[in-house]
Amino acid sequence: MPAIPQIDPTSGAAPEVQPSIPLASTNVTPAFDPSKVTVLFILGGPGAGKGTQSIHLVQDYGFKHLSAGDLLREEQDREGSEYGQMIKDYIKDGKIVPMEVTVTLLKNAMQRELDSGKKSRFLIDGFPRKMDQAVFFEQSVCPSKCTIFLDCPEEVMLKRLLNRGKTSGRSDDNEESIKKRFRTFVDTSMPVVDQFEKEDKVIKVLATGSENDVYERLVENLAKRDIHPVK
Ligand code: C5P
Ligand code: MG
Secondary structure, three states: OOOOOOOOOOOOOOOOOOOOOOOOOOOOOOOOOOOOOEEEEEEEOOOOOHHHHHHHHHHHHOOEEEEHHHHHHHHHHOOOOOOHHHHHHHHHOOOOOOHHHHHHHHHHHHHHHHHOOOOOEEEEEOOOOOHHHHHHHHHHOOOOOEEEEEEOOHHHHHHHHHHHHHHHOOOOOOHHHHHHHHHHHHHHHHHHHHHHHHOOOEEEEEOOOOHHHHHHHHHHHHHHOOOOOOO
């Protein structure tokens, strides 16, 4: 895997990036051309159903699904990764991993998919979770087409996560970590959704009820944005 930019592995301190949207004042060119590569983000609190709905979207809309959390967990477990311990600590604590790591993992995964000649439509799940990630990704990787936001009350998400925790084996599916993840979502990730909303780039869907209920709403709302199943 191509190198990840240098981050102090002990403190986890990433180079300072000043988040500033709108993005007009940059002359960095994104790695991928948004007229050839389509990026949709899917966001929502922990337990909102991002992974679950992504499975349907991949089947019906032909996206390549990339989950930021899954890529981080993979990197955490990769033998010899210098970021493994840092990622582990951040995830357990429900904190956002320094964005250079996550953006690089995503960019590399996109590059691999494009090199294989398979898909050029990406559904990026659980990202961007923080304003600096949004800015850095759109500047250096690819501007997004829009963001699906799964809107779900905390009590519903808590129930789902505690249930998932019985079998997921995830270090953060316990009540203490879940509470921290909820706070991180409200304080750090919602501002990203709010900013994209101001740019009219958010497809907001109520994420309560059954998996199928949510998916039906999602399909309806995507159609309004002229995004349709491929089969
Ligand atoms: O999306 P998921 O619930 O799998 O994410 C698990 C954890 O991975 C988050 O709570 C956070 O610690 C980390 N993460 C991150 N930045 C992202 C996505 C996930 O730091 N963009
Ligand atoms: Mg997930």
